[in-house]
Structures are given as structure tokens and as C-alpha cells.
Amino acid sequence: MSAEEYKTKGNQAFSAKEYEKAIEFFSKAIDVDPSNHVLYSNRSASYSSLKQYDKALEDANKTVELKSDWAKGYSRKGAALHGLGKLKEARETYEEGLKVDPNNAQLKKALEEIERADTGSQFKIFGDDALVRIAMNPKLRSYLDQPDFVEKIKAIQADPNQLQLHMQDNRVKEALMFLLTGAMNFPQEPQEPKETEKPTVPEPKTRDIPEPEPEPTEKSEDDLKKEEAIKEKNLGNEAYKKREFEKALQHYDKAWELDSTNASILTNKAGELSFTFII
Known part of the structure; x- marks a missing residue:
């Protein structure tokens, strides 16, 4: 031919x-x-x-x-x-x-x-030195021995839009949190305490008496900060829907400053960033 x-x-x-x-x-x-x-x-x-x-x-x-x-x-x-x-x-x-x-x-x-x-x-999370920085984290270092993880990181480096695609991978999510915050340890998702089975004891018969209203308790400073962080996150979501990306980032950053244990703030920020530099 x-x-x-x-x-x-x-x-x-x-x-x-x-x-x-x-x-x-x-x-x-x-x-x-x-x-x-x-x-x-x-x-x-x-x-x-x-x-x-x-x-x-x-x-x-x-x-x-x-x-x-x-x-x-x-x-x-x-x-x-x-x-x-x-x-x-x-x-x-x-x-x-x-x-x-x-x-x-x-x-x-x-x-x-x-x-x-x-x-x-300037907002690119997985920069050219991402793999080097990940290697510095004792917990994340072992992921570099897993070819599929390295391929995903390289894919995100080449095309930031790939971040949203791979966010279901907990390894990528942990790497994202480390690169964003520099934190070596990651907040754990709160778990519901396990209820221990107790022997059922018959309650004595009583008259129907209305339950007393609980006394209001003062909120701690941490609780107030977490509530404020949620408000900032919601404001960031609203700004993102209006495609006001810079404003959204400001709200997400403020929310993270107030509550660095809320992983959903990072997730929202990462999603917003990935769409900011669509290429």
C-alpha cells in the first residue's frame, strides 16, 4: 500500500x-x-x-x-x-x-x-512539585508506590478538570487536603457512638407528667466558630452558583479558618477551583 x-x-x-x-x-x-x-x-x-x-x-x-x-x-x-x-x-x-x-x-x-x-x-493545587510534597508526608508517601494513584495525580496536573473526576478516591482527597493546608494529619469523619445493650428494666407506673423544658445552655466558642464557618461555606456556595469564583474562594477560605475540621469545606473549595481554570 x-x-x-x-x-x-x-x-x-x-x-x-x-x-x-x-x-x-x-x-x-x-x-x-x-x-x-x-x-x-x-x-x-x-x-x-x-x-x-x-x-x-x-x-x-x-x-x-x-x-x-x-x-x-x-x-x-x-x-x-x-x-x-x-x-x-x-x-x-x-x-x-x-x-x-x-x-x-x-x-x-x-x-x-x-x-x-x-x-x-496561582490556584493550581497539584503543581509541578505535588509528588515531591506528597512524598514528604509520612502517611501519603506509601501511595506513591501505587501506580494508579500516581497516574491520577499526573492526570490532574495535566488537566485540573480531572480533579473533580478523581475526588471519589480517598487517597486523592487526602492528598488534596495536605496540599491545601499542609496538615500532616487529617480530620476523621465523626462516628456515631455505639450503643451498648442494656437489660430492660420495667419502669414504674407514673402519672403522665409533662417533660420539663431543657434549660438553655451557652454555646462554646468552638460551636460558635463552627456555625459561622457553615454560614461562610453557604455564602461561598451561593457565590459559586452565580459564577463569582473569587468571592466564593474568599468565603471558603474564611470558613476553613473558622473550622479546619470540616472536610466538606475543602471539598467545596476544590470543586470550585477545578472549574475556575477550565481549559
């Missing part, structure tokens, strides 16, 4: 989201015609679809090397760098592509997405 025929089959597989099969066809096409920049570009897109960004970047670099005046090559390279979480390099790549094609809509849109992601980077 010719390179063009392999390429056609690769495109068909890609359209069907059969990315591994697409890679096979594009690779065969490259074997036939190794100087065709389009083939490397298409294979780069396939690798990116599988989140194999290292290989996607390698093919994108080859695309730019073969055809430095083709905007699509810079788009592929920027996407791979973005997937690897290298926002600065991705931005530089898109800017370089716009020098080649100043009116390229795809490059402009990609650059805008990078700018939004970079603006929210």
Missing part, C-alpha cells in the same frame, strides 16, 4: 476514535514516506488523544522540523506541551506559530486557553 492509502485508513480510524489503530496506519505510512510532515502531525494528534503527550510532542517536533512554515505543526506541539502541563513552553509555541500564520483561529483560541490556565495557576 502507498503512504496515502495508509494515511486514509489512519484518518478513518481516528474519526472512529480508534486511536491505537490510527497510530499503526500512520506509522506504516511514515515507513513508506518519512518526509511527509502531515503523517507525523496526524500521529501526534492520535497520541494526544490517548494522553501520551511525550510521544505526541516528539512527532510534533518532527512536524515543525519538516515544515516550519506550517501552523498546524505548532498547534500540535503546543497541545502536547499543554498536556504535559508545560504552560510557558506551550504559550511560546503558539506565539511562534502565530508569527507564521497571524490569522490562524485555532492558534489564537489555544493561546487564549493557555492564558486562562496560566491566570488560574
Whole structure:
């Protein structure tokens, strides 16, 4: 088969989201015609679809090397760098592509997405040093020996939207709480005390006497702080619904200052943050 025929089959597989099969066809096409920049570009897109960004970047670099005046090559390279979480390099790549094609809509849109992601980077919880910081925590360190946990952290680093997807994993939730607060230990969910069985003793018959009203008790300072924290959390939720993200963060931070034992505050904050820098 010719390179063009392999390429056609690769495109068909890609359209069907059969990315591994697409890679096979594009690779065969490259074997036939190794100087065709389009083939490397298409294979780069396939690798990116599988989140194999290292290989996607390698093919994108080859695309730019073969055809430095083709905007699509810079788009592929920027996407791979973005997937690897290298926002600065991705931005530089898109800017370089716009020098080649100043009116390229795809490059402009990609650059805008990078700018939004970079603006929210101050809120990025799982930064480039996340795994190093997790290794410093004696309780979390053992999770690094579990490949699925490491893969989830890397996925969140590459795409913050993945945080919401993996929040059901208690390991990720614990890592999130540590990275947000620096706390080495985590608040335990309150458990209902177990009731011990007592022998039933027949109560003496008495007249129906109304139960006395309990005397009001003064609330402790901790109770007052917890009530205030709940109010702040609710205000944060209301601000989030109105898409007032900065205001929501302020309320969540205030709630956490008042009550650092309420894990739901962190959960709300994490959810708000993950949507703040949608990319």
C-alpha cells in the first residue's frame, strides 16, 4: 500500500476514535514516506488523544522540523506541551506559530486557553512539585508506590478538570487536603457512638407528667466558630452558583479558618477551583 492509502485508513480510524489503530496506519505510512510532515502531525494528534503527550510532542517536533512554515505543526506541539502541563513552553509555541500564520483561529483560541490556565495557576493545587510534597508526608508517601494513584495525580496536573473526576478516591482527597493546608494529619469523619445493650428494666407506673423544658445552655466558642464557618461555606456556595469564583474562594477560605475540621469545606473549595481554570 502507498503512504496515502495508509494515511486514509489512519484518518478513518481516528474519526472512529480508534486511536491505537490510527497510530499503526500512520506509522506504516511514515515507513513508506518519512518526509511527509502531515503523517507525523496526524500521529501526534492520535497520541494526544490517548494522553501520551511525550510521544505526541516528539512527532510534533518532527512536524515543525519538516515544515516550519506550517501552523498546524505548532498547534500540535503546543497541545502536547499543554498536556504535559508545560504552560510557558506551550504559550511560546503558539506565539511562534502565530508569527507564521497571524490569522490562524485555532492558534489564537489555544493561546487564549493557555492564558486562562496560566491566570488560574496561582490556584493550581497539584503543581509541578505535588509528588515531591506528597512524598514528604509520612502517611501519603506509601501511595506513591501505587501506580494508579500516581497516574491520577499526573492526570490532574495535566488537566485540573480531572480533579473533580478523581475526588471519589480517598487517597486523592487526602492528598488534596495536605496540599491545601499542609496538615500532616487529617480530620476523621465523626462516628456515631455505639450503643451498648442494656437489660430492660420495667419502669414504674407514673402519672403522665409533662417533660420539663431543657434549660438553655451557652454555646462554646468552638460551636460558635463552627456555625459561622457553615454560614461562610453557604455564602461561598451561593457565590459559586452565580459564577463569582473569587468571592466564593474568599468565603471558603474564611470558613476553613473558622473550622479546619470540616472536610466538606475543602471539598467545596476544590470543586470550585477545578472549574475556575477550565481549559
